[in-house]
Amino acid sequence: MTEAELHKIAQKLRLEAVRMVYEGKDGHPGPALSIADIIATLYFDVMRLKPEDPNWPDRDRLILSKGHSCPILYAALNERGFYNPKVEHFHLRELHSKFQGHPSMHSTEGLDMTSGSLGNGIAIGAGMAYAAKFTGRDYYTYVITGDGELQEGVCWEGVNMAAGRKLDNLIVFVDRNGWQSYKSVEFTVGHNNIADRFRAFGWYTQEICGHDIKAIRAAIALAHENKGCPSCIVCDDIKGKGLSFMENDNAWHKGVPTDEQYALAQKELGE
Ligand SMILES: [Mg+2]
Numbered sequence: 001m002t003e004a005e006l007h008k009i010a011q012k013l014r015l016e017a018v019r020m021v022y023e024g025k026d027g028h029p030g031p032a033l034s035i036a037d038i039i040a041t042l043y044f045d046v047m048r049l050k051p052e053d054p055n056w057p058d059r060d061r062l063i064l065s066k067g068h069s070c071p072i073l074y075a076a077l078n079e080r081g082f083y084n085p086k087v088e089h090f091h092l093r094e095l096h097s098k099f100q101g102h103p104s105m106h107s108t109e110g111l112d113m114t115s116g117s118l119g120n121g122i123a124i125g126a127g128m129a130y131a132a133k134f135t136g137r138d139y140y141t142y143v144i145t146g147d148g149e150l151q152e153g154v155c156w157e158g159v160n161m162a163a164g165r166k167l168d169n170l171i172v173f174v175d176r177n178g179w180q181s182y183k184s185v186e187f188t189v190g191h192n193n194i195a196d197r198f199r200a201f202g203w204y205t206q207e208i209c210g211h212d213i214k215a216i217r218a219a220i221a222l223a224h225e226n227k228g229c230p231s232c233i234v235c236d237d238i239k240g241k242g243l244s245f246m247e248n249d250n251a252w253h254k255g256v257p258t259d260e261q262y263a264l265a266q267k268e269l270g271e
Contacts, residue, residue: 001045003213008270009079010040010213014242015269016075020099021255022262024092027101030240030252031069034177034210035144038235041216042142043076051081054109060139061112061128065121066146066175067102068254074099074108082110119152121145122172126162129170129230140224143172148180151189156201162230163202170230171223172198175210177239179250198232210235243268 014036021027043049047060064073071092078087091097098107102116113124125143132139149155162170174194178185185192198205204226208215216235223231239253240246243265257265 003217006040006045006213007037009044010036011242011269013040013072013075013079015265016078017071018243018257018262018265018269020071020074020090020092022257022265023089024094025256026093026254027071027256028068028254029071029257030179030246030250030255031066031146031175031177032072033241033243033246034237034239035066035069035173035175035235036072036241037211037213038144038173038175038216039072039076041213041220043080045217046220047142048139049080051077051110052084054082058137058139061125061141063113063121063125063128063141063143064103064115065125065143066118066149067114067116069144069146069175070099070101070103070116073103073111077108077110080110118146118149119154121149121158122155123158123161125170125172126158126165126167126230129162129167130165132169133165133167139169141170143170145172145174146180147174147176147178147185147194148188150174150194151180156197159198159201159203159230166228167230168227171220172203172230172232173210174198174232174234175237176234177237179239179248179253181253183250195232195234198234203230203232205232205234207234207236210237211241 017032050056090099093101105111129141
C-alpha cells in the first residue's frame with residue numbers, strides 16, 4: 001500500500017471516529033485523532049491478521065493502553081473487515097453496545113486486551129511478548145501508550161521486565177502529544193525526556209513524527225530488524241490532528257462536536 005493510500009485511510013478513520021462521538025454524544029475525539037496514522041499503518045500495512053478469525057493464535061497483537069482513544073481503533077477494525085456486516089452506527093458508550101468508551105475484549109471482536117484503566121498496557125504487552133517466546137510463536141505485540149499515561153508507575157515495571165527478558169518482539173508507541181486529561185504533561189510532571197528513559201532501561205528507542213507515514217513505516221521496519229531488546233517508538237503527535245478546530249486544544253480531550261463542527265469535520269477530512 002502506498003503512503004498516500006494509508007494517509008487516505010487514516011483520514012477516513014478520523015472521520016469515522018468523530019462521527020462515532022458526534023452520534024453517541026460522548027467520547028474522546030482528541031486522543032483518537034492523535035494516533036490515527038499509527039493505527040492506519042499498523043492495521044492496513046503491518047500487522048498480520050485474519051479478520052474472519054479474530055482469535056487466530058499467530059496474529060499480531062495490539063494493546064491500546066490509552067483505551068479512551070478507542071473510537072479510532074473501532075473504526076480501523078470495522079474498515080479492516082472484522083465486523084460482518086460492516087457496522088454503520090456504533091452506538092458508542094451506550095449501555096450494552098459492544099463499542100464501549102473504554103474497550104472490552106469480552107464484548108468486542110478484534111480486541112486483544114481490555115484497557116482504559118491507564119498504565120497497564122506495557123506490562124500486559126510484555127507478558128504477551130514473553131508468552132510468544134515461551135510458546136515458540138513469532139507474532140509481534142504492539143502497544144500504544146499516552147505520554148500522560150507514563151506517569152503510572154506500573155508502566156516502568158513493564159519496561160523493566162521487557163528489557164530484562166530481551167523481548168525484541170514487543171514494540172511500544174508513545175503518543176507524545178504533550179497533553180493529558182487535566183492539563184499539559186509538562187504542567188503535571190515537569191520536563192521529562194521519555195526517549196532517554198526508555199534508553200536508560202535498555203530499549204532500542206527511536207523518535208519520529210507520528211503523523212508521517214513514511215517515518216512510521218521506517219521505524220517499524222527498524223524495530224523488526226532490532227534483536228535482543230524491546231523497541232520504543234516515541235511519536236511526536238498533535239492531539240486532535242486533522243481538524244482545524246481541534247488540533248492542540250485540550251478541551252477536545254473529551255467533547256462532542258456541534259452540528260456545524262461535524263459538518264466542518266466532513267469537509268476537512270475529505271468527505
Ligand atoms: Mg497525551
